[in-house]
Amino acid sequence: MNREPSSATGRFVLGITGASGAAYPLRLLELLLRGGHEVHLVVSDYGRRLLADEAGVRAITLEGLLPGLAPSTDSAPAPESGRGRDPGALPGRLIVHPNKDVGAVIASGSFLHRGMVVLPCSSASLGAIASGSGSNLLTRAAMVCLKERRPLILCHRETPLSLIDIENMRTVTLAGATVCPTNPGFYLNPRSVEDLVDFIVGKTLDLLGVEHGLKTRWEGREKQD
Numbered sequence: 123m124n125r126e127p128s129s130a131t132g133r134f135v136l137g138i139t140g141a142s143g144a145a146y147p148l149r150l151l152e153l154l155l156r157g158g159h160e161v162h163l164v165v166s167d168y169g170r171r172l173l174a175d176e177a178g179v180r181a182i183t184l185e186g187l188l189p190g191l192a193p194s195t196d197s198a199p200a201p202e203s204g205r206g207r208d209p210g211a212l213p214g215r216l217i218v219h220p221n222k223d224v225g226a227v228i229a230s231g232s233f234l235h236r237g238m239v240v241l242p243c244s245s246a247s248l249g250a251i252a253s254g255s256g257s258n259l260l261t262r263a264a265m266v267c268l269k270e271r272r273p274l275i276l277c278h279r280e281t282p283l284s285l286i287d288i289e290n291m292r293t294v295t296l297a298g299a300t301v302c303p304t305n306p307g308f309y310l311n312p313r314s315v316e317d318l319v320d321f322i323v324g325k326t327l328d329l330l331g332v333e334h335g336l337k338t339r340w341e342g343r344e345k346q347d
Contacts, residue, residue: 134159163216220259
């Protein structure tokens with residue numbers, strides 16, 4: 123069925139490429155699923171290597187990616203992650219698509235969803251999207267977002283930037299994408315790597331229009347005499 127989930131929840135596409143930062147998409151995926159959202163996941167070949175090297179992920183399944191959310195878990199959802207959701211319904215809300223399957227449903231403009239995130243986004247994938255290359259499912263799904271005027275968030279992680287990267291960022295921005303580099307702020311006085319990860323994930327959820335309880339926003343300080 124191609125109908126979108128109810129307005130209280132949503133359907134999103136998540137692409138993972140080979141730039142470093144496996145903790146980012148895993149945390150984003152966790153919060154979307156806990157929040158009752160449907161996630162269509164596509165991982166590039168280098169993205170699979172990234173997940174294995176940085177997070178020990180050996181299988182692109184719910185249990186392999188987020189073992190704590192597998193149906194057998196007894197833990198209750200965190201308050202920030204969608205209170206009252208049924209953990210047993212999680213497997214049906216994660217749909218994994220092979221990156222070589224350019225005929226998958228997310229490659230069609232008639233497939234309705236609320237936005238796509240590429241996190242992390244490598245320079246190679248950025249360049250492929252900027253040039254309109256749809257040789258794999260990840261880049262093809264991104265191209266569909268652009269032509270259908272749906273949110274496309276590219277969380278570029280590599281640094282420093284070459285002129286090619288900068289021009290590609292300009293191109294995708296003019297085409298309608300949002301470039302959201304994985305540059306965390308320090309004004310909230312982070313205490314751990316997890317705090318830094320949540321900063322970026324929170325920014326991404328904001329761009330998707332998804333409510334969350336992560337501490338990511340500057341609220342100002344009282345003026346001192």
